[in-house]
Amino acid sequence: MNSSVTVIDHPLIQHKLTLMRRTSASSSTFRSLLKEISHLMAYEITRDLPIEHTQIETPLTKMQAPMLAGKKLCLVSILRAGNGLLEGILELIPSARVGHIGLYRDPETLEAVEYYYKMPSDLDQRLVITVDPMLATANSSIAAITRLKEGGARNIRFLCLLAAPEGIEAFHAAHPEVPVYTAAIDDHLNEHKYIVPGLGDAGDRIYGTR
Numbered sequence: 001m002n003s004s005v006t007v008i009d010h011p012l013i014q015h016k017l018t019l020m021r022r023t024s025a026s027s028s029t030f031r032s033l034l035k036e037i038s039h040l041m042a043y044e045i046t047r048d049l050p051i052e053h054t055q056i057e058t059p060l061t062k063m064q065a066p067m068l069a070g071k072k073l074c075l076v077s078i079l080r081a082g083n084g085l086l087e088g089i090l091e092l093i094p095s096a097r098v099g100h101i102g103l104y105r106d107p108e109t110l111e112a113v114e115y116y117y118k119m120p121s122d123l124d125q126r127l128v129i130t131v132d133p134m135l136a137t138a139n140s141s142i143a144a145i146t147r148l149k150e151g152g153a154r155n156i157r158f159l160c161l162l163a164a165p166e167g168i169e170a171f172h173a174a175h176p177e178v179p180v181y182t183a184a185i186d187d188h189l190n191e192h193k194y195i196v197p198g199l200g201d202a203g204d205r206i207y208g209t210r
């Protein structure tokens, strides 16, 4: 089975993404826009969540009312930049469990190096939404999802802001059953494997570290 890629091309997301790409956007503006976009993307990535009906009482009457069904879902942030997407999604789904996986891209080899891993229990029974703004070579997202599968996760989705065509191809090859959601697929990777036109280093832009 080949994984699907959904480009969430809502005009509000596209507009806000353009504001984020600009070199002139400050870290604070960048973070705010990322949070706003994460709200909008969360809406799309959760649109098919299962619903069950439960009896409640309104001030007027009893009714069978819809609520999310099943075990609480798990959001997984790929540190550091994933936290920029996580925050907004957690605001919409405050009861979600949260896992963190710390990975950085070795600047020489471009391989993902893991430095932290902490997940909630029962990953095998939860929908696991993994978030990282950037899918460039896909080394980081592939490594994160491999690790989640080793930890028992079976039902995984990957949400990013920007993806490169090369990364999507590599991701498909490694994890064909994992759906990818992104706000845009950019043109290519440069010689340093940065996404072009892209927005630069997402972690640095979120946290002002460069």
Ligand code: PRP
Pocket: 078, 079, 080, 081, 082, 103, 104, 105, 106, 110, 112, 132, 133, 134, 135, 136, 137, 138, 139, 140, 141, 167, 193, 201, 202, 203, 204
């Ligand atoms: C960035 C980004 C992804 C990764 C994408 O993280 O947040 O995790 O690069 O690149 P890839 O698809 O080629 O692996 P980075 O390694 O800069 O770490 P940071 O989030 O701590 O800044």
Ligand code: URA
Pocket: 134, 136, 193, 194, 195, 196, 198, 199, 200, 201, 202, 203
């Ligand atoms: N990581 C980033 O933060 N940006 C890129 O363009 C590629 C990898």
